[in-house]
Amino acid sequence: MNVILSIAKTTIGEAIRRRVLLIILLIGVLFLVIAPGLSVLSARSSYTVLVSFTLGVIQLTSAVIAIVLTVYLLPNEVERRTIYTILSKPVYRWQFLLGKYLGAVGALGLMMALMTGILVLVFKIMQAEAGMDVVMTLARAPMMYFVQMSLLAAVAMFFSTFASPIVNFFLTGGVYLVGTLFSPVFQDIAGNNSVNAMVKTAATVIHTLVPNFAQFNVQNTIINSGSQLRSEQMYYLQLVAYAFAYVAVFLIGGMMIFDRKEV
Amino acid sequence: MNLAIETKKLTKTYKTSSGMQSVVKDLDLEVEKGEIFGFLGPNGAGKTTTIKILLGIIDGTSGEANVLGRPAGDIESHKRLSYLPEKPYYYEHMTGLEITQFYASLFGIKDKDLCVNLLNRVNLGNDYNRPISQYSKGMQQRVGLAQSLLNDPELLFLDEPTGGLDPIAHIEIRDLILKFRDEGRTVFISSHELSDVERICDRVAIINKGEMVHQGRLDDLLSGGRIEVTADGVAENLVDKFKGDDMTLSLRAGRLIADLPDTMSPNEMIDAIRTGGGSVVSVIPRRKRLEDLFLESVSGDNLAKGRVTGKMTDDDKKADVKEEEVSS
Numbered sequence: 207m208n209v210i211l212s213i214a215k216t217t218i219g220e221a222i223r224r225r226v227l228l229i230i231l232l233i234g235v236l237f238l239v240i241a242p243g244l245s246v247l248s249a250r251s252s253y254t255v256l257v258s259f260t261l262g263v264i265q266l267t268s269a270v271i272a273i274v275l276t277v278y279l280l281p282n283e284v285e286r287r288t289i290y291t292i293l294s295k296p297v298y299r300w301q302f303l304l305g306k307y308l309g310a311v312g313a314l315g316l317m318m319a320l321m322t323g324i325l326v327l328v329f330k331i332m333q334a335e336a337g338m339d340v341v342m343t344l345a346r347a348p349m350m351y352f353v354q355m356s357l358l359a360a361v362a363m364f365f366s367t368f369a370s371p372i373v374n375f376f377l378t379g380g381v382y383l384v385g386t387l388f389s390p391v392f393q394d395i396a397g398n399n400s401v402n403a404m405v406k407t408a409a410t411v412i413h414t415l416v417p418n419f420a421q422f423n424v425q426n427t428i429i430n431s432g433s434q435l436r437s438e439q440m441y442y443l444q445l446v447a448y449a450f451a452y453v454a455v456f457l458i459g460g461m462m463i464f465d466r467k468e469v
Numbered sequence: 470m471n472l473a474i475e476t477k478k479l480t481k482t483y484k485t486s487s488g489m490q491s492v493v494k495d496l497d498l499e500v501e502k503g504e505i506f507g508f509l510g511p512n513g514a515g516k517t518t519t520i521k522i523l524l525g526i527i528d529g530t531s532g533e534a535n536v537l538g539r540p541a542g543d544i545e546s547h548k549r550l551s552y553l554p555e556k557p558y559y560y561e562h563m564t565g566l567e568i569t570q571f572y573a574s575l576f577g578i579k580d581k582d583l584c585v586n587l588l589n590r591v592n593l594g595n596d597y598n599r600p601i602s603q604y605s606k607g608m609q610q611r612v613g614l615a616q617s618l619l620n621d622p623e624l625l626f627l628d629e630p631t632g633g634l635d636p637i638a639h640i641e642i643r644d645l646i647l648k649f650r651d652e653g654r655t656v657f658i659s660s661h662e663l664s665d666v667e668r669i670c671d672r673v674a675i676i677n678k679g680e681m682v683h684q685g686r687l688d689d690l691l692s693g694g695r696i697e698v699t700a701d702g703v704a705e706n707l708v709d710k711f712k713g714d715d716m717t718l719s720l721r722a723g724r725l726i727a728d729l730p731d732t733m734s735p736n737e738m739i740d741a742i743r744t745g746g747g748s749v750v751s752v753i754p755r756r757k758r759l760e761d762l763f764l765e766s767v768s769g770d771n772l773a774k775g776r777v778t779g780k781m782t783d784d785d786k787k788a789d790v791k792e793e794e795v796s797s
Binding site for chain 2 (some may be wrong): 209212213216217218222292294295296297298469
């Protein structure tokens with residue numbers, strides 16, 4: 207475990223200093239700061255605009271950071287030959303991969319925590335009358351985004367065991383788009399008995415292989431205070447378990463490929 | 470025999486667009502415990518591939534590779550060996566001490582004093598708290614050597630340990646390597662610095678195009694050297710008399726420098742010089758240099774290439790002439 211944590215710690219230290227990630231983070235933070243000014247552009251209530259816009263910024267920024275951060279993790283180690291020094295020590299490849307992944311998730315968590323802190327600050331300034339419970343509800347969305355991004359990082363890590371960074375960028379981005387925009391559609395088709403059997407099978411396969419990223423977007427329950435979940439805690443636990451299962455599958459798949467890969 | 474490294478018929482083949490290509494072919498390598506072993510070859514000879522196989526980073530296609538009595542890549546043997554890659558890169562945000570502590574943690578070592586002591590040993594005592602980005606090449610190499618000693622290894626793989634270093638750092642690292650041997654460690658060096666290898670290695674192997682060309686003790690491999698005869702007041706007709714394929718003669722302003730194979734007696738030449746009114750300044754037997762052996766080992770390729778294609782470029786011709794000059 208020490209080996210994995212050491213690799214993770216070093217990965218965090220390096221990731222939070224990578225300029226490209228800091229620039230993406232800075233852009234996200236800038237959007238969060240100017241968000242209150244954008245409510246005048248919309249006819250909807252300032253609360254709705256503020257919440258949906260800021261959460262959207264956090265989600266998009268985090269997704270870009272997760273992909274850019276993870277696609278380069280393994281290739282950089284090979285290119286700089288640090289992997290040879292590390293693997294010549296008593297370190298198994300799966301430990302190396304897991305350490306890199308946990309480091310990526312750790313760095314992602316730090317960056318998302320910063321954005322969430324700014325979100326809460328902006329919200330408290332603009333919605334001074336809002337109580338602590340409202341703020342806590344708002345902070346729940348980034349937490350689910352973090353779970354979502356941890357899953358996205360696992361997808362990128364899986365592809366990085368055999369694809370180049372550029373190819374990986376588009377593959378992971380593609381999986382995220384399909385899982386975010388089309389997963390509910392595939393889910394509907396897979397559950398619809400009236401459609402063609404082949405189409406149904408294809409939809410089921412895609413729905414199974416591509417994680418449903420859309421379900422981690424819990425904005426609606428925050429914006430629409432009228433919509434209530436029957437068992438909120440259970441729902442979130444199920445989402446975390448779902449993400450955990452997919453993360454495990456992608457990481458184990460990645461480890462199996464990486465174990466045989468000639469670096 | 471007490472072997473630290475042993476390969477038998479080790480072969481590594483890659484699939485390329487033009488078919489299967491062997492990077493390492495039937496390599497039989499034997500490195501004895503406690504020696505400094507030089508692993509030489511031109512670029513693309515298969516040195517790095519062999520090292521990667523020995524470290525278990527890649528697998529051989531066929532044959533056998535054993536390191537410290539266990540199959541190459543065995544995690545138990547990794548606890549007893551170390552590797553310093555060519556031009557190592559370290560995470561730039563970390564200090565020399567943090568880097569060393571990071572690598573120590575991979576062995577489960579948490580002893581900060583050990584890291585500090587090793588950094589002191591490689592003369593980084595005053596600098597280990599500075600970020601690695603501020604280190605010179607030589608200092609980075611020394612951090613590499615410090616990390617390679619963390620587990621008190623029995624076997625060290627050093628890939629170009631003195632490459633690109635200034636003369637002072639060069640000498641310091643060379644001395645450290647000699648100390649490693651004195652401590653009973655086996656050192657496996659892959660290097661292009663032939664003078665260093667000749668100076669510190671007990672045995673060497675030269676590979677070319679993945680195949681073993683020479684392997685043995687340096688003294689044995691470099692025996693069969695040359696004799697250099699220097700004389701003054703030598704007439705030009707004497708040079709014509711002794712011109713031969715295996716001899717280099719240089720005459721300028723009456724000074725003759727003749728380079729003979731040691732299979733040839735210099736007496737006849739010395740007599741002729743004296744008879745012609747010249748005086749012999751020196752007769753020095755010289756051991757063959759490693760550079761000569763290395764060039765002999767790899768030069769056949771270039772000549773063969775020219776013969777096969779039948780299209781030797783001017784550069785090829787110049788190179789061949791140069792190699793012939795060196796070897797004759």
